Amino acid sequence: xxxxxxxxxxxxxxxxxxxxxxxxxxxxxxxxxxxxxxxxxxxxxxxxxxxxxxxxxxxxxxxxxxxxxxxxxxxxxxxxxxxxxxxxxxxxxxxxxxxxxxxxxxxxxxxxxxxxxxxxxxxxxxxxxxxxxxxxxxxxxxxxxxxxxxxxxxxxxxxxxxxxxxxxxxxxxxxxxxxxxxxxxxxxxxxxxxxxxxxxxxxxxxxxxxxxxxxxxxxxxxxxxxxxxxxxxxxxxxxxxxxxxxxxxxxxxxxxxxxxxxxxxxxxxxxxxxxxxxxxxxxxxxxxxxxxxxxxxxxxxxxxxxxxxxxxxxxxxxxxxxxxxxxxxxxxxxxxxxxxxxxxxxxxxxxxxxxxxxxxxxxxxxxxxxxxxxxxxxxxxxxxxxxxxxxxxxxxxxxxxxxxxxxxxxxxxxxxxxxxxxxxxxxxxxxxxxxxxxxxxxx
Numbered sequence: 001x002x003x004x005x006x007x008x009x010x011x012x013x014x015x016x017x018x019x020x021x022x023x024x025x026x027x028x029x030x031x032x033x034x035x036x037x038x039x040x041x042x043x044x045x046x047x048x049x050x051x052x053x054x055x056x057x058x059x060x061x062x063x064x065x066x067x068x069x070x071x072x073x074x075x076x077x078x079x080x081x082x083x084x085x086x087x088x089x090x091x092x093x094x095x096x097x098x099x100x101x102x103x104x105x106x107x108x109x110x111x112x113x114x115x116x117x118x119x120x121x122x123x124x125x126x127x128x129x130x131x132x133x134x135x136x137x138x139x140x141x142x143x144x145x146x147x148x149x150x151x152x153x154x155x156x157x158x159x160x161x162x163x164x165x166x167x168x169x170x171x172x173x174x175x176x177x178x179x180x181x182x183x184x185x186x187x188x189x190x191x192x193x194x195x196x197x198x199x200x201x202x203x204x205x206x207x208x209x210x211x212x213x214x215x216x217x218x219x220x221x222x223x224x225x226x227x228x229x230x231x232x233x234x235x236x237x238x239x240x241x242x243x244x245x246x247x248x249x250x251x252x253x254x255x256x257x258x259x260x261x262x263x264x265x266x267x268x269x270x271x272x273x274x275x276x277x278x279x280x281x282x283x284x285x286x287x288x289x290x291x292x293x294x295x296x297x298x299x300x301x302x303x304x305x306x307x308x309x310x311x312x313x314x315x316x317x318x319x320x321x322x323x324x325x326x327x328x329x330x331x332x333x334x335x336x337x338x339x340x341x342x343x344x345x346x347x348x349x350x351x352x353x354x355x356x357x358x359x360x361x362x363x364x365x366x367x368x369x370x371x372x373x374x375x376x377x378x379x380x381x382x383x384x385x386x387x388x389x390x391x392x393x394x395x396x397x398x399x400x401x402x403x404x405x406x407x408x409x410x411x412x413x414x415x416x417x418x419x420x421x422x423x424x425x426x427x428x429x430x431x432x433x434x435x436x437x438x439x440x441x442x443x
Contacts, residue, residue: 002026003080003117007101008109008442009094016089021097022442023106024114028083029070034104035059035097036068036085044068049075057085059096060103064088078114079121112439116432119424125156126424126435130381133438134217141266146217146380154377155384156423158206162199166416169195173409185405192408196395199415203392210385212369213378215300219261219268220367223299225292225323227315230307231333234350236260236273239360264360266374269367272299301327301367303359308332308340308347329362383431384422391418 005025011018023031033044038055047053049072057064066087076082087093102108115132118124124132131150138144149155169192176188224232237243240260258273274292296302302323306316320330332344335354340347346362348355368374379385397403398411420426 005106006109006113007098007106009098010442015091019087019089019094021085021094022082022114023101024078024080024082024117028081031101031104031106032068032083035100057087057097059100062096064093078117079123080117109441111441112436112443115439115443116436125153126427127155127422128153130435140263140268142216142374143268145375146213149377159419159422162202163416163419165195165199166412169412173405176405193399196399200392200395203388206379207388210379212372213380215368216267216374216378217380219270221298221300222269222271222303222363223295224271224273224303224305225296226305226319230305231350232273232305235305235333236271238350238353238356239271264364267368269363296323301363303331304328305331305333306341307334309334309337312341327366329366387418387421391415394418
């Protein structure tokens with residue numbers, strides 16, 4: 001089917017060394033013929049695929065010297081014919097080139113439309129597309145690794161193996177239902193039970209890796225809580241190695257949540273320094289205290305900061321009680337002033353930096369896990385977790401004793417379809433649109 005030609009700047013917006021303008025569709029080479037004049041004797045229509053040609057791009061109002069490359073379908077990112085112009089990276093140059101190509105008949109590409117075409121043309125799965133956007137948006141090594149694992153179809157391979165095993169079960173069910181006199185029911189049930197049980201084990205293993213994978217791919221939320229003047233802001237600055245938060249001897253200086261990002265072992269930790277939790281003296285401080293409580297509820301781990309140079313107060317005990325049962329590290333700060341809180345998990349000084357590296361190690365071990373290899377493979381997307389959970393529930397139903405074979409068939413098929421949502425084979429149009437809406441224009 002003939003695809004309309006779409007165009008967009010494929011590189012990041014703003015001034016840079018190079019701007020890549022991408023055209024994909026049924027006849028992108030025709031637009032190159034109208035805009036690009038090669039330096040050599042080869043005509044554009046005779047361009048060899050996958051080879052760079054130098055020349056002049058005519059944008060109508062101006063010209064630029066650059067390169068042109070042609071990718072022939074299906075050996076291109078989108079699976080269609082693609083032409084790219086590599087021009088100088090000025091905003092005006094890139095926008096002018098796109099404007100000229102749209103004047104000649106190209107349609108401006110929508111968000112993620114190039115990648116969506118790659119998905120629709122079978123060049124990558126839906127989970128691979130999710131890995132691509134995760135890599136683009138990744139700020140830490142673990143985020144990029146998690147995205148790359150999806151992008152190169154490691155999860156798809158596992159899902160395909162499970163679905164193929166279930167497909168064989170469905171065929172066995174269907175054979176008995178169509179030819180009950182020839183295909184014995186007991187044999188069908190026995191084979192189905194073994195295959196379904198194996199699928200359940202594989203799905204359970206994937207699900208078990210999710211909570212670690214989510215932190216590796218999405219970052220760990222760290223809340224820094226405590227009463228005023230225990231050194232929470234100083235601790236944030238010490239962990240970040242620069243002054244992010246204002247530090248003052250006056251209680252209640254921090255009125256809002258102050259955030260910073262720390263990378264430990266290639267994993268992103270999102271630190272949130274909160275207002276001191278106490279009876280507020282004015283409306284502004286009251287709002288800050290309320291935000292602090294919300295941060296405490298949402299955090300993956302809490303740093304409960306106490307002033308080790310003083311006796312604990314009623315406010316300290318209230319905060320310790322409030323955070324009991326949560327994943328927390330009790331920090332006794334101000335060791336440089338002497339003394340330490342007896343029940344602390346770590347004694348340190350935000351001022352001198354004593355034991356700050358040890359605290360970083362404790363943060364990693366208490367959330368990602370001691371001995372966990374961040375280079376391992378983990379489930380990282382909530383959508384995948386939900387689909388696998390539904391598939392597991394369907395398979396549990398299918399395995400139920402004395403369940404009529406028709407219903408076992410239906411439950412197994414439902415599991416097969418739920419798994420297909422991950423790779424995109426059975427995903428709804430709404431799911432597909434939602435995923436590609438997360439992409440930028442040009443990708």
